[in-house]
Amino acid sequence: MQRCAITKCNDYTSESLYKAFNEIIRNTDFPDVHGKKVLIKPNILSDALPEKAITTDARAIEVLLHILNERGAIAIYIGDSPATQTGKLSLSLSSLDKAAEREKAIICDFRSDNRIHEIDGLRLPMASILDNVDIVISFAKFKTHQLMSATGAVKNMFGTIPGLNKSPLHFRYRTPESFASFLMKLFDECHVDYAFIDAVIGMEGPGPGNGDPRHVGLLMGSENAYALDKAEAVIMGYESVPLIKTAEKLRPGITESEYPLIKPEEVIIEDYARIGKGKKNTLRSIIGASIINVFHRHDYGRARPEFIADKCKACSRCVNICPAKALSIENGHVKFEKKKCIRCYCCHEVCPFDAIKVR
Ligand code: SF4
Ligand code: SF4
Structure with a gap:
């Protein structure tokens, strides 16, 4: 059975991260990177200071780059394509540019180099680098997500679709469940070999861009990104989230995994500010939602x-x-x-000024 490793990592010092990464790697089926070209896809929703907890932390990425170099990777690429950036990809606020430079990794801007893939009958541009590497690693951030309740290693690969090309897909897949089934097809197309989640500092409340940082003190990794995302949801205190519910319905057994280190149930954060926390389904809200559904058919x-x-x-970003x-x-x-x-x-x-609320 596949394995999902969750280990303590209380801070972003190189020592703590190096120890935690190696413990995860020893306890899971981490790919042999010797002589291989590797792509790391972090979550760079927008280039932001690390303390905002919007991006996968550059210090964690740097230690992973170091480990990949130690293990003999011949080329390492880091890439993303934030919907909010219009010019050249900038990673200076997150410090990811410096981290990449120190570990000789190559930064790829997916917007300037992509090719068309066919997914679910759609012709979609996706990062070309996916076709030119041997190993793909999704490196997500432990964050809530207003639409999907949580964002993790599977949804992270949505960023391989460059810039604003992502936006019309929300119009086509309007419910969390239909969007989840699309994300699964997209994830298949990315051929991800391994996934990590940076949960040293997570984000709670109105994520993924405007929530609050929360110390979680964990690093997580698995060859099974679905198991990893399920573990994240459990730790956040969700009974389920749309992606995992949809994945388990469409592909029974997909999230099955062993937990050789910490089990997610052992580290549930009861007071994590989840999406929809505290809102109860009253008869009025259920009837209201049903009427709306009848008229709008979603x-x-x-x-x-x-x-x-x-x-x-x-x-004008919104x-x-x-x-x-x-x-307008x-x-x-x-x-x-x-x-x-x-x-x-x-x-x-995408609002950088916290001027949009969802209550
Ligand atoms: S107003 Fe906001 S929530 Fe509504 S469709 Fe536009 S982007 Fe989506
Ligand atoms: S709400 Fe105002 S500040 Fe926020 S993204 Fe829209 S235009 Fe920008």
């Missing part, structure tokens, strides 16, 4: 985003990413056409 039983005028800087064309800027503020909104929360994800 699950709109979710809260609309709210735009906080005082905080808005009219930067306008550019909104797949439903529900947003008028007189220095966001104009929101509520009827068009499909509750994908892309706007909330």
Whole structure:
């Protein structure tokens, strides 16, 4: 059976990380990287300071790069394509550029180098580097996610679709379940060999872009990204999350795994600020959601985003990413056409000024 290793890692010092990575590698089926080209796909939702816990921490990535070099990888690439960046890929705030330089890794901007793949009948651009490496590692961040409840190693590969090309997919796959089934097909196409989650400092509350950092003190790794994501959801205190529920329904047994070190049930964080925490399904909300579903033929039983005028800087990031064309800027503020909104929360994800709330 496949294995999922969870180990304590209380801080981002090289010593703690090196020890934790090696413990994980010893206790799972980590690929032999000797003589191989390796791609690491971190979660760089936006280039942000490490203390915001938005990105996979550059210190953790640097130690992983060091280990891959020690083990004889002949070339290591790091890549992503944040939807919010329009110019050249910049990784200076996250310090990932310096980490890559020190360990001689090559940074790839997926937006400038991609090729078309066919997934679910769609022709989608995806990072070309996926076709040119021997080993792919997804390195996610332990974070909540407004639409999917949690974001992990499987969803992390959504970033292989460059920039704003991701946005229309939210319009096509409007429910968390349909989006999850698409993510599974995309994940298959990426041929991921191994996955890590940086859970030293996670994000709780309104993730993945505007939540609060939370010390979790763990590093996690597995050859089975679904098992890893399930472990993350359990530790956050969810009974289930849409990706895992959908994956277990479509591919029974997919999350089965042994836990040779810490078991997720042993480290559940009861007071983790989960998405939807504390909201109970009342008869009124269930009937309301059902009526809405009948009219819209998909699950709109979710809260609309709210735009906080005082905080808005009219930067247009939400306008550019909104797949439903529900947003525009008028007189220095966001104009929101509520009827068009499909509750994908892309706007909330990219707002750098915390001016969008989902309650
Ligand atoms: S307004 Fe926000 S939540 Fe609504 S469709 Fe646009 S991006 Fe999605
Ligand atoms: S709501 Fe946020 S993302 Fe949208 S224009 Fe205002 S500041 Fe920019």
